[in-house]
Amino acid sequence: MKKIGMLKDMIRSAFRQPVTELYPVERRPAAEDFRGMLHWNPEGCTGCALCVKDCPADAIELITIDKAAKRFVIRYHVDRCLFCGQCAYSCRFNCITLSNDEWELADLGRDNYTVLYGEPEDIEQFSLESEPEPDIEPA
Structure with missing residues (x-):
């Protein structure tokens, strides 16, 4: 009896559209409330750092360049982000x-995760300040 049920399912599925999606070729749009990559607009930021304090993953x-x-x-x-949205909230x-x-954030190296x-x-000034001096020992 079970063999007939399976045969019936096989025949029914032969006449249906495939369910599998060709992901890299055909991409479905993400949901409207989907939480992906963080974006920051410096125009209205006062530097209150509530986003930093509330982030559960640090x-x-x-970084303050000039508070005034x-x-x-x-x-x-x-790589640390949980995509919880607490910072935006x-x-x-x-x-x-x-x-x-x-939202496709996978990468082979760690360089693109910061x-x-x-x-x-400001980014250029911060990058120049944060680069360590090379250790050069006399020979």
Whole structure:
């Protein structure tokens, strides 16, 4: 009796559309409320650091370049992020958003998992300050 049921399912599935999606070729859009890559808008940021304090994974660092001029750089560690959205929820000025477009974040190296957000000149200044001096020993 069970063999007839399985044969019936096989015949029925032969006339249906396949369920499998060809993922890399055909991509479905993400849901509207999907939480992907973090994006930071420095325009309205006051440097209150609520996003840093509320992040359960310590994935966000706020680096102050000039507090009076409201110049900040955010270092976002994608590999630590839980994509919980707590940073976006706690930001009073809506400077942090989680994109539903960028969610394919897999990579072979660790270099692309640290992202710096801010004005280009602030990022350059921070990058120059944070680079360690090379150890050169006399021969």
